[in-house]
Amino acid sequence: MDEQKKMVEEITSMEEDFAKWYTDIVKKADLADYSSVKGCMVIRPYGYAIWENIQRLLDARFKATGHENVYMPMFIPESLLQKEKDHVKGFAPEVAWVTHGGSEPLQERLCVRPTSETLFCEHYAATVHSHRDLPKLYNQWCSVVRWEKTTRPFLRTREFLWQEGHTAHATAQEAVEETERMLGVYADFCEQDLCMPVVKGKKTESDKFAGAVSTYAVEAMMHDGKALQAGTSHYFGDGFAKAFNIQYTDKNNKLTYVHQTSWGVSTRLIGAVIMSHGDNNGLVLPPAIAPIQIAILPIAQHKPGVLEKARELKERLGKSFRVKLDDSDNSPGWKFAEYEMKGVPLRLEIGPKDIEKDQCVLVRRDTREKTFAPLSELEAAAEKLLAELGASIYKAAKENMSKRTYACQTMDEITAALDKNGDGFVKAMWCGSEECEDTVKERTGVGSRCMPLGQESAGGACVCCGKAAAHLVYWGKAY
Amino acid sequence: MDEQKKMVEEITSMEEDFAKWYTDIVKKADLADYSSVKGCMVIRPYGYAIWENIQRLLDARFKATGHENVYMPMFIPESLLQKEKDHVKGFAPEVAWVTHGGSEPLQERLCVRPTSETLFCEHYAATVHSHRDLPKLYNQWCSVVRWEKTTRPFLRTREFLWQEGHTAHATAQEAVEETERMLGVYADFCEQDLCMPVVKGKKTESDKFAGAVSTYAVEAMMHDGKALQAGTSHYFGDGFAKAFNIQYTDKNNKLTYVHQTSWGVSTRLIGAVIMSHGDNNGLVLPPAIAPIQIAILPIAQHKPGVLEKARELKERLGKSFRVKLDDSDNSPGWKFAEYEMKGVPLRLEIGPKDIEKDQCVLVRRDTREKTFAPLSELEAAAEKLLAELGASIYKAAKENMSKRTYACQTMDEITAALDKNGDGFVKAMWCGSEECEDTVKERTGVGSRCMPLGQESAGGACVCCGKAAAHLVYWGKAY
Numbered sequence: 001m002d003e004q005k006k007m008v009e010e011i012t013s014m015e016e017d018f019a020k021w022y023t024d025i026v027k028k029a030d031l032a033d034y035s036s037v038k039g040c041m042v043i044r045p046y047g048y049a050i051w052e053n054i055q056r057l058l059d060a061r062f063k064a065t066g067h068e069n070v071y072m073p074m075f076i077p078e079s080l081l082q083k084e085k086d087h088v089k090g091f092a093p094e095v096a097w098v099t100h101g102g103s104e105p106l107q108e109r110l111c112v113r114p115t116s117e118t119l120f121c122e123h124y125a126a127t128v129h130s131h132r133d134l135p136k137l138y139n140q141w142c143s144v145v146r147w148e149k150t151t152r153p154f155l156r157t158r159e160f161l162w163q164e165g166h167t168a169h170a171t172a173q174e175a176v177e178e179t180e181r182m183l184g185v186y187a188d189f190c191e192q193d194l195c196m197p198v199v200k201g202k203k204t205e206s207d208k209f210a211g212a213v214s215t216y217a218v219e220a221m222m223h224d225g226k227a228l229q230a231g232t233s234h235y236f237g238d239g240f241a242k243a244f245n246i247q248y249t250d251k252n253n254k255l256t257y258v259h260q261t262s263w264g265v266s267t268r269l270i271g272a273v274i275m276s277h278g279d280n281n282g283l284v285l286p287p288a289i290a291p292i293q294i295a296i297l298p299i300a301q302h303k304p305g306v307l308e309k310a311r312e313l314k315e316r317l318g319k320s321f322r323v324k325l326d327d328s329d330n331s332p333g334w335k336f337a338e339y340e341m342k343g344v345p346l347r348l349e350i351g352p353k354d355i356e357k358d359q360c361v362l363v364r365r366d367t368r369e370k371t372f373a374p375l376s377e378l379e380a381a382a383e384k385l386l387a388e389l390g391a392s393i394y395k396a397a398k399e400n401m402s403k404r405t406y407a408c409q410t411m412d413e414i415t416a417a418l419d420k421n422g423d424g425f426v427k428a429m430w431c432g433s434e435e436c437e438d439t440v441k442e443r444t445g446v447g448s449r450c451m452p453l454g455q456e457s458a459g460g461a462c463v464c465c466g467k468a469a470a471h472l473v474y475w476g477k478a479y
Numbered sequence: 480m481d482e483q484k485k486m487v488e489e490i491t492s493m494e495e496d497f498a499k500w501y502t503d504i505v506k507k508a509d510l511a512d513y514s515s516v517k518g519c520m521v522i523r524p525y526g527y528a529i530w531e532n533i534q535r536l537l538d539a540r541f542k543a544t545g546h547e548n549v550y551m552p553m554f555i556p557e558s559l560l561q562k563e564k565d566h567v568k569g570f571a572p573e574v575a576w577v578t579h580g581g582s583e584p585l586q587e588r589l590c591v592r593p594t595s596e597t598l599f600c601e602h603y604a605a606t607v608h609s610h611r612d613l614p615k616l617y618n619q620w621c622s623v624v625r626w627e628k629t630t631r632p633f634l635r636t637r638e639f640l641w642q643e644g645h646t647a648h649a650t651a652q653e654a655v656e657e658t659e660r661m662l663g664v665y666a667d668f669c670e671q672d673l674c675m676p677v678v679k680g681k682k683t684e685s686d687k688f689a690g691a692v693s694t695y696a697v698e699a700m701m702h703d704g705k706a707l708q709a710g711t712s713h714y715f716g717d718g719f720a721k722a723f724n725i726q727y728t729d730k731n732n733k734l735t736y737v738h739q740t741s742w743g744v745s746t747r748l749i750g751a752v753i754m755s756h757g758d759n760n761g762l763v764l765p766p767a768i769a770p771i772q773i774a775i776l777p778i779a780q781h782k783p784g785v786l787e788k789a790r791e792l793k794e795r796l797g798k799s800f801r802v803k804l805d806d807s808d809n810s811p812g813w814k815f816a817e818y819e820m821k822g823v824p825l826r827l828e829i830g831p832k833d834i835e836k837d838q839c840v841l842v843r844r845d846t847r848e849k850t851f852a853p854l855s856e857l858e859a860a861a862e863k864l865l866a867e868l869g870a871s872i873y874k875a876a877k878e879n880m881s882k883r884t885y886a887c888q889t890m891d892e893i894t895a896a897l898d899k900n901g902d903g904f905v906k907a908m909w910c911g912s913e914e915c916e917d918t919v920k921e922r923t924g925v926g927s928r929c930m931p932l933g934q935e936s937a938g939g940a941c942v943c944c945g946k947a948a949a950h951l952v953y954w955g956k957a958y
Binding site for chain 1: 552555571576577606
């Protein structure tokens with residue numbers, strides 16, 4: 001048990017230092033590491049396996065909604081980036097510039113893509129001619145680069161992995177529907193597969209994507225009450241189409257601009273999972289994305305029959321679950337701590353006494369609750385416990401969000417709520433002026449996160465200026 | 480039928496202009512497109528779907544041989560690239576350099592990875608301590624950049640998609656075994672899934688990867704008799720380990736350098752497939768990687784019951800195959816030409832007469848041979864035809880390779896064989912000197928491709944200098 005103690009002590013508790021707890025998990029659960037490339041990360045096998053599961057599940061959802069994958073160049077010529085003026089203003093300050101190929105200076109410098117609207121637009125301008133070519137429903141899995149000053153693994157890095165959907169439609173209505181559909185896909189994925197409740201909402205003008213008519217986001221709440229933007233979906237209208245001249249002939253033979261969208265989620269979802277479900281023993285992974293769903297740990301593995309039985313169970317469970325058998329000579333205590341650190345949803349213990357009784361022990365990662373399962377009903381028992389764990393961690397995250405959501409009507413109420421209960425979502429009305437938005441942030445520390453969809457606002461007065469307010473806003477501190 | 484004629488006429492025949500035939504297929508089969516990013520390509524949905532199938536099949540082979548995926552940064556600081564002297568000499572002249580982040584010049588410039596040995600070595604130096612940490616069997620799917628002067632879609636582009644395996648082992652023997660194992664994985668994949676015969680061989684000294692002790696390759700032969708290097712596998716010895724100080728304590732507590740390998744294949748495999756199997760009607764795709772394995776084309780689709788039956792077959796076949804139903808209002812002739820162009824292995828025609836007889840027509844892409852298949856046995860018939868097509872195109876490619884492999888004993892014989900039969904593999908002995916290697920290339924136009932593994936050489940005299948020769952070499956012109 002000494003080794004277990006030692007491992008557990010190595011993580012800072014989240015109550016003591018939340019930021020340190022987070023980076024401890026990233027490091028100790030072997031998710032990511034640093035390198036000599038400042039601000040970028042090495043995603044290690046265990047971290048990358050989580051990303052592969054996220055990719056697989058999302059990709060299936062994208063394909064089920066009619067999208068196809070493509071690959072665009074990683075470079076964007078400066079002149080192409082400049083075509084849409086809001087877009088270049090938003091991104092140019094934070095891109096990496098390639099100026100030389102081999103020993104030759106380039107005639108025109110290229111940025112490493114921070115996002116690929118401009119490349120997709122150029123391609124659409126070349127390939128969309130008739131209404132028969134629409135809609136174009138493309139997605140790309142790739143890495144992008146934004147030259148951030150302050151970085152944290154998964155949450156904000158100079159290079160990150162993501163997917164970016166880019167679509168072109170015949171009408172504004174279809175494009176708006178697509179924007180909302182993909183926001184819904186993200187919300188469903190977060191809730192069902194990541195067990196992470198989210199608020200769906202619209203961003204205020206000041207917080208829109210560079211070049212968008214409107215930006216929607218799914219916002220999640222972390223253990224510490226801070227908000228994390230888990231995914232965004234943008235409606236572009238025909239602004240990019242006009243800048244890039246993407247036109248089609250409609251059924252009446254009239255030249256018409258397309259309407260576009262884009263939407264993306266990134267490896268920051270892994271950060272969101274850590275801070276939604278992790279505890280002081282390490283990571284807690286939702287079963288849908290756990291690289292190992294069941295860790296089989298033989299007890300007294302030198303005794304006759306134990307390893308054989310453990311291998312037999314691995315073989316058997318491997319047909320329905322992602323399973324790892326750890327038959328290394330590390331102590332059971334070390335192994336318990338190791339798979340808790342790695343957030344493996346279920347631990348299966350099998351020893352001589354269990355074998356005698358034709359049973360094994362299943363231990364849930366979140367509650368550490370033990371269940372004795374007859375071997376004859378093992379698959380059903382594991383399936384049930386995994387589902388229960390998923391529902392439990394979702395419920396806990398939802399309760400955290402409810403507990404930390406404060407309805408406020410005045411600036412003083414905001415300050416008082418945050419002082420008393422700590423960081424969280426502040427729900428308060430807003431008149432729509434950028435001045436009030438800035439003032440709320442300056443005086444209370446919380447910025448606008450989003451205007452939630454489908455939540456009735458009672459009307460009322462702006463929390464800042466007191467004038468009539470049309471918008472209910474979730475305010476919060478953000479990652 | 481006018482439309483079909485028109486489409487077919489749009490491809491240059493391979494006899495007329497092989498290079499033009501190739502780029503015509505790339506463009507007309509919707510595989511890739513150009514953009515304003517010089518030397519890079521846009522991989523379109525159909526081309527990318529081929530790549531996804533290649534990825535899926537190879538990734539399963541890598542995982543079955545114990546490898547794990549990771550992700551390293553896309554940038555390499557100049558000082559890190561310089562650590563292994565042969566390596567930097569080989570790659571520095573062709574990398575893209577990032578010199579600015581946002582508006583600030585960087586303190587040290589970064590290259591966009593041309594390959595990631597240096598990053599993996601740095602990571603191994605940080606994470607390998609004991610013999611228990613070995614072997615490290617990592618792989619990465621990503622894009623890399625090499626600043627080529629002349630480019631052609633899939634074959635040679637400034638940016639391309641690939642996988643790079645990087646492994647570290649306790650002993651030289653294990654590393655050599657890994658190098659050979661992965662060469663074997665590539666050869667099996669090429670032969671079984673791409674239906675493309677390959678020669679496995681070792682590269683000569685002058686043709687080795689920068690920093691390798693030895694480089695192995697699988698070489699395929701294209702329709703035009705030129706060689707295409709389809710994949711490479713490198714053994715590094717402990718050269719990189721010494722440059723990066725990657726040491727572990729062995730079982731006797733002695734500090735020891737690891738032995739390393741790397742191996743990779745890229746999107747150039749798509750080019751290889753085009754030039755191995757394509758014909759003057761377009762692409763011919765091996766069933767294992769075809770995005771659409773069966774195209775269902777309803778005949779006289781306005782007649783009652785035809786579309787219903789076509790949809791029913793799509794539903795049914797979709798359970799076992801990748802299927803597309805084309806119920807657009809394009810003419811059957813246009814559709815025939817379209818799916819031939821796209822290399823879809825099987826075309827299924829179903830019309831009123833077929834429905835009456837409870838049958839449909841299956842047409843093989845390669846031979847255009849028609850089979851009437853009773854609907855009750857459709858899956859079995861399709862399965863059989865797909866397997867036969869795979870075997871046939873493999874056999875045809877193998878015959879092309881045999882026919883175009885010329886055993887030569889003198890320089891004059893080489894010239895005569897190439898003059899008479901066109902480009903191909905020249906099999907000839909070599910003494911091992913770089914001078915003779917260069918002379919053969921200068922005087923006959925064919926360079927050394929590889930020293931084939933497992934092929935007995937009769938001994939004999941160097942084709943160039945006449946001295947005793949130990950090495951049998953395949954010579955050829957290469958893509």
